[in-house]
Amino acid sequence: xxxVIRTRVGYCGGTSVxxxxxxxxxxSETVEVDYDPQVLTYDDLLASFFAGHDPRVRSYSTQYRSAxxxxxxxxxxxxxxxLERVQLSxxxxxxxxxxxxxxxxxxxxxxxxxxxxxxxxxxxIRPLMPDERAFTDSTAASRLNGWLDGCGSAEQVERExxxxxxSEAMQDEVRAFAGxxxxxxxxxx
Amino acid sequence: xxxxxVTALSKPTAPPxxxxxxxxxxxxxxxxx
Numbered sequence: 001x002x003x004v005i006r007t008r009v010g011y012c013g014g015t016s017v018x019x020x021x022x023x024x025x026x027x028s029e030t031v032e033v034d035y036d037p038q039v040l041t042y043d044d045l046l047a048s049f050f051a052g053h054d055p056r057v058r059s060y061s062t063q064y065r066s067a068x069x070x071x072x073x074x075x076x077x078x079x080x081x082x083l084e085r086v087q088l089s090x091x092x093x094x095x096x097x098x099x100x101x102x103x104x105x106x107x108x109x110x111x112x113x114x115x116x117x118x119x120x121x122x123x124x125i126r127p128l129m130p131d132e133r134a135f136t137d138s139t140a141a142s143r144l145n146g147w148l149d150g151c152g153s154a155e156q157v158e159r160e161x162x163x164x165x166x167s168e169a170m171q172d173e174v175r176a177f178a179g180x181x182x183x184x185x186x187x188x189x
Numbered sequence: 190x191x192x193x194x195v196t197a198l199s200k201p202t203a204p205p206x207x208x209x210x211x212x213x214x215x216x217x218x219x220x221x222x
Contacts, residue, residue, distance in 0.1 A: 005210050012218060028220040037215050045217050053221040069218040100218055130201045140204035165204035 001048060002156060003040025006142045008032045009111060011104045012069055013096075014062070019104050028065050032103055042075055046082040050095075058094040066093070069100040111136040115145040118177070121170055128165050140164040147178045154178070 009031050016025030033045060046068070055066035068079040079097045087093050109116065112135070116122050121144060129135040143160055146152050157178050161171050 005214050013220065030218055030220045033217045033219070034214045035217065036211050036213075038211070042215070042217060045219075049219050049221065055222060059222060064222050065220055066222050067220040069220070071216070071218075075217070103218055125204070128201050128204055134201075134203075138204065138207050139210050140206040143206065160206055163204060163206035163209070165202070165206075 001040070001044075001146075001152070003036045003038075003044070004142070005034040005036055006137050006139050007034070007145075008103075008105060008136055009113075010106045012100065012102070013067060013098065021107060021110065024063055026062055027104065028062055028067060029106075030067075030069065030103065042078050043082065046079060050082065050086045050093075055093045055095045056090060065096065067096040067098060069098060069103075071100050105136070108132045108136070112141050112145040114149040115141060118148055118173075121148070121166065121174060124166055124170050125164065144174060147174055150178065152178070 009029065011019040011024055011027035012030040014025050014027030016023070016027065019025050019027045035045065049068065053066060059065040068075075068083075070076040070079055076097060076099070083093060083095055083097060111132075112122075115125075125138075125141060125144065126135055129138055129141075135141055140163070143152065143156075144164060144166075147157055147161075157175065161174060164171070166174065
């Protein structure tokens with residue numbers, strides 16, 4: 001998605017301190033999105049949020065619930081409006097809109113999970129970062145993680161893939177996987 | 190005379206895509222099921 005600078009996964013919404021995947025407590029699995037407001041609006045992100053999962057069925061656990069964590073009154077109002085608008089067309093949604101308390105960053109091995117599973121691509125890009133936090137916050141790593149998971153337009157892949165620092169051969173491998181996912185998607189549409 | 194032993198360390202080089210990102214941004218947080 002153009003305008004998204006980077007993403008991180010973590011835990012949020014609960015009360016326990018220093019949650020982990022094994023000890024998530026009353027937190028939920030969450031994603032943080034850093035975005036450029038000159039390119040992308042909060043309303044755009046809300047539309048993508050509601051399109052990206054199905055909150056019509058109530059989650060069986062706090063870990064996997066649907067929620068918007070707002071930082072400002074404007075974000076709360078926008079989330080409320082978006083929720084109402086989507087509910088008018090889909091029926092009741094089990095999405096909670098609540099203030100952000102604290103986002104706890106998930107363990108390193110959860111960050112850019114899809115990219116990590118492509119070991120040859122990961123092995124080439126990871127040494128470009130001085131440490132794990134830099135890798136987590138890398139736009140190139142975020143883009144690769146999404147493209148390898150079938151996200152992003154073909155136009156974005158062609159425009160930005162040469163800027164990731166990968167070799168030509170590795171770029172071709174990423175293209176092959178992104179294209180494969182896209183073709184599978186078309187079959188089930 | 191003995192020459193000092195020098196080891197060249199390779200420094201990480203950030204991808205161009207990372208370097209062209211704006212310093213100013215906003216953050217949004219969601220739980221998506």
